[in-house]
Amino acid sequence: MTMAAIQDRSHADSGTGIVIDGVSHSYGSRHGSGVLALDNINLDIRENEFHALLGPSGCGKSTLLYLIGGFIPIQQGTIATRKGKVTAPGPERSIVFQNFALFPWKTVLQNIVYGLKKQGIGAAEAESRAREFINLVQLKGFENAYPSQLSGGMQQRAAIARTLAVDPEILLMDEPFGALDAQTRRVMQEELRAIWQRSRKTVVFVTHDVHEAVFLADRISIMSARPGRIQHVIDVNLPQDRGEEILERPEFLELSERIWRLVREQAISASRGEH
Amino acid sequence: MTSAGDGNTTVKLPAEALQGQRTSSAYRLALGDAGVQAAVILFLCVLWETVTRLDLVHPFLLPPLSQVLQRLWEDILSGTVFVDLALTLYRALSGFFIAAAIAIPLGVLMSRSAALRWFFDPLISVGFPMPKIAFLPIFILWFDIFDTSKIIMVAFSCFFPIVTATFAGTSAVDKWPVWSARSLGAKDREVLWEVVLPLASPQIITGLQIALPVGMITTVVTEMLMGGRGIGGTMITAGRFADSVGVFTGIVEIAFLGFVVIRSLEYIRGRLLVWHPESRR
Numbered sequence: 001m002t003m004a005a006i007q008d009r010s011h012a013d014s015g016t017g018i019v020i021d022g023v024s025h026s027y028g029s030r031h032g033s034g035v036l037a038l039d040n041i042n043l044d045i046r047e048n049e050f051h052a053l054l055g056p057s058g059c060g061k062s063t064l065l066y067l068i069g070g071f072i073p074i075q076q077g078t079i080a081t082r083k084g085k086v087t088a089p090g091p092e093r094s095i096v097f098q099n100f101a102l103f104p105w106k107t108v109l110q111n112i113v114y115g116l117k118k119q120g121i122g123a124a125e126a127e128s129r130a131r132e133f134i135n136l137v138q139l140k141g142f143e144n145a146y147p148s149q150l151s152g153g154m155q156q157r158a159a160i161a162r163t164l165a166v167d168p169e170i171l172l173m174d175e176p177f178g179a180l181d182a183q184t185r186r187v188m189q190e191e192l193r194a195i196w197q198r199s200r201k202t203v204v205f206v207t208h209d210v211h212e213a214v215f216l217a218d219r220i221s222i223m224s225a226r227p228g229r230i231q232h233v234i235d236v237n238l239p240q241d242r243g244e245e246i247l248e249r250p251e252f253l254e255l256s257e258r259i260w261r262l263v264r265e266q267a268i269s270a271s272r273g274e275h
Numbered sequence: 276m277t278s279a280g281d282g283n284t285t286v287k288l289p290a291e292a293l294q295g296q297r298t299s300s301a302y303r304l305a306l307g308d309a310g311v312q313a314a315v316i317l318f319l320c321v322l323w324e325t326v327t328r329l330d331l332v333h334p335f336l337l338p339p340l341s342q343v344l345q346r347l348w349e350d351i352l353s354g355t356v357f358v359d360l361a362l363t364l365y366r367a368l369s370g371f372f373i374a375a376a377i378a379i380p381l382g383v384l385m386s387r388s389a390a391l392r393w394f395f396d397p398l399i400s401v402g403f404p405m406p407k408i409a410f411l412p413i414f415i416l417w418f419d420i421f422d423t424s425k426i427i428m429v430a431f432s433c434f435f436p437i438v439t440a441t442f443a444g445t446s447a448v449d450k451w452p453v454w455s456a457r458s459l460g461a462k463d464r465e466v467l468w469e470v471v472l473p474l475a476s477p478q479i480i481t482g483l484q485i486a487l488p489v490g491m492i493t494t495v496v497t498e499m500l501m502g503g504r505g506i507g508g509t510m511i512t513a514g515r516f517a518d519s520v521g522v523f524t525g526i527v528e529i530a531f532l533g534f535v536v537i538r539s540l541e542y543i544r545g546r547l548l549v550w551h552p553e554s555r556r
Contacts, residue, residue, distance in 0.1 A: 071454050091460035101451035105473045105550040114469075118460035146550040159455075166459055 017047040017170060017202035018068060023077035025063055037063045039227035041077070050196055050203045052217035054210065054259070056267040060228030061206045062174055068204060069095050069172050081170060091119060094168035098175040100155040102147040108134065108158045109143040115166040133161040136195070153184035164195070173205045177212070186244075189215055193242050210260045214252060215242060220259060225266045232262055338520045346524045355509075360532055362505040366422060367494040367536075370429025371487055378434045379479060382441025383467070399438060407432040408496055415501070425497045432493045433486040440482025444475030477551060480544050487540055491533055506532070 020043040026034040037060040045051045053061040066072045068079055070089040079086040081093065094115075102111050109130055116126035134143055137157035147155050156176060163171065176192075177185040193216055196203060207213050213220045214236055222232045236255065238246060246252050320340055326332055327339035334342075350356035385392045410431060414424040448471050456470045457463075472479075498507025506528050513521025548554050 066454075069454070069458060071457070089454065089457035091458065093458065095454065095458045097451050097455065099451055101449075101455040103452055103455075103470065103473070105476070105548075107550075114456075115459035148550065148552045149555075162455075162459070172458075 017049065017081065018043075018045040018204070019078075019080045020045070020064070020068070021078045021080070023064070023067060023074065023079060025060070025067065025072075025075050036227040038067075039229050041228070041230055043221060043230055043233070045202060045204060046219075047082075047202055048200045049218045050193075050205065050216055052205045052207055052213035052220045053223060054207060054213045054220050054263060055223030055228065056225050056263065056271075057208055058226055059223045059266065060226060061208075061223050064223075064228065065095075065172050065174050065204060065206050068170075069093055071095075083169075091115070091166045092168050093170045093172060094163045094166055095172040095174065096156070096159050096163050096176045098178045100147070100152075100159045100179075102155055102159055102162070104147050107144045107146055108139060108150070108161075111147070111158060112162045112165050115162050119166055130161075130165060133165045134158075136164070137161040137191075151184075153180050153188065156180060156188065160192070160195075164199070168201065170202045170204065173203065175206055175208070178207075178209075185212075190242075190244065192216065197240065208263075210256055210263055211247070214238070214256045214259060215247065222259065222262050222266070225269045231266065234259060335517075335519050338523055342520050343523045343527055346520050347527060350524065356528065359504060359506045359509050360528060363491075363494055363498065363507065364532065364536070366425050366498075366505065367429060367487075367490045370426045370431075370494070371433050371483075371490040373426065373430040374433035374486060374490070375437055375483060377430075378437035378482075379441050382438045382479075383445050383472070385438075385442045386446035387467075395438075399435060403435040403439065407493065408500075411497060411500060420501055421503070425494065425501065428497050429490045429493045433490045436485040436489060437479075437482045440485070441475065441479050444478025444482075445471055447478075448474045477548060477553070480547065484537075484540055484544065487536060488533065491529075491536065495529060 020041050023038060023041040024036070025038040026036045028034040041064060053064060055061045063072070067074055068086065070086045070093065074086070083090070083092055086093070103114065106114060109127065112130035112133055113123075113126045116129055117123070121129070131143065134140060137160055139154060139157050139161065142150065142154065142158075147158065150158065156179075160176070177188050180188060189212060196216075205213070205216060217236055220234045220236060221230050222234065223229065224231045234255075238249075238252060238255075323337075324340045327334060327337055347356065381391075381395065385395055407428070411424070411428055414427050414431075418424040418427060452474060453466055453470050456466050461469060494505070495507035495510075498505040499511045502508050502511060506525050510522055510525030513519075513525065545554055
């Protein structure tokens with residue numbers, strides 16, 4: 001599969017992608033009595049790396065992603081990218097949500113064209129580039145379908161195409177395959193890894209699925225139960241080219257088991273905390 | 276350009292084919308619906324005519340349908356029915372559009388500004404359940420006894436359902452598409468036009484669909500209270516002259532006008548919301 005639309009960034013130096021420095025966040029705390037969701041997060045996400053944020057539900061991993069995205073104001077600490085401090089959302093940090101968040105009144109093609117036009121690209125060129133990305137995510141033939149006519153997997157392909165089309169430096173993914181069935185999820189994981197292999201964007205991928213994190217990521221940050229802290233940062237030493245066969249390899253299983261034990265402790269304390 | 280998609284597209288049914296199937300079956304359904312509805316109306320007409328022909332009801336209380344239709348035909352030939360229909364429609368639609376032009380922006384602004392919400396929310400809560408027609412004497416004093424006060428009366432009654440629906444629709448918009456647009460490069464003010472309004476459009480249109488019949492009712496009632504031409508005025512005049520055929524002719528005209536106007540709005544809704552799952556039932 002050759003893909004002209006995605007630039008080859010593999011030669012780029014692996015400098016700093018995102019620097020998260022002393023970030024804390026609490027919800028509903030106008031008077032300081034709120035719930036502490038994130039507690040003093042310090043994390044360097046390298047440029048061009050596929051980084052997974054892994055943790056039990058409610059640990060604040062999505063909150064951290066929204067802070068990187070600039071969707072919610074940073075209360076304490078700083079987040080910086082190559083473009084400077086994060087203060088607002090921007091197309092260099094584009095996001096894919098669990099519930100797709102496509103524009104339901106636009107067709108697949110129009111959804112992708114929207115983002116391209118926001119980058120100042122003319123209508124004709126935007127459409128031809130949108131078609132390339134539709135081919136990339138294998139939605140050819142569905143250009144003129146509305147999101148409500150598509151299955152969940154197809155909607156998420158369209159959402160990924162829309163986000164990739166604006167060529168963000170940083171790709172934020174908030175449990176993007178969480179709403180899909182197991183088979184579709186597996187296929188989408190392989191495709192995402194393959195797309196990332198070619199584009200080499202900095203990816204921050206939020207998930208609570210250990211196998212998904214190990215299969216996709218180069219590094220995994222394991223977060224504690226609320227208040228969210230970074231407990232461990234683990235390197236995934238698996239081959240760059242990852243197909244289905246890797247799921248059977250002993251080093252994959254061993255690493256998954258090790259990470260699962262770390263996450264399990266957090267999940268148990270999270271469920272105790274809730275009762 | 277080569278792509279992995281080329282090999283796989285054959286297994287998928289193209290969206291155009293899906294849409295095609297849906298439209299043809301939807302057509303058949305719509306035709307069936309229209310048939311049943313026409314049959315119901317036809318049945319009521321036959322019942323009306325039969326009851327009067329058999330002298331079960333005094334013709335002054337319920338004149339035969341055939342007489343009513345004959346009067347309607349005479350009015351069509353003389354052109355008076357068109358004057359009445361046009362006047363009533365003009366008043367109803369003018370009031371409706373004035374109300375929409377004020378209520379939609381206000382509803383949107385209320386969802387975005389706490390100060391406006393605090394100011395207007397209690398006014399709307401008090402005004403919505405109030406019988407708007409009670410304000411007619413005030414409007415007559417302030418304006419005139421002709422079109423102005425009627426149109427303002429209509430706009431006043433249409434305003435509340437539209438502003439309420441717009442406010443509810445624009446405040447309940449999901450944050451995910453809004454965030455998506457922002458992360459694709461949309462500015463804050465662009466999001467209002469490009470994301471919030473399209474997402475809220477089903478609810479706004481519902482508000483308009485509630486307001487339009489309210490506007491039609493208000494038009495006919497003000498015409499009846501204030502006299503002059505228009506369907507309501509002509510009916511009241513007919514009533515004063517004990518012309519029961521004339522009164523029932525007015526009823527038939529209102530039914531016809533209401534049907535056409537409501538169906539037009541439904542049609543416009545379908546065209547505007549082709550993307551919505553409701554359009555593919």
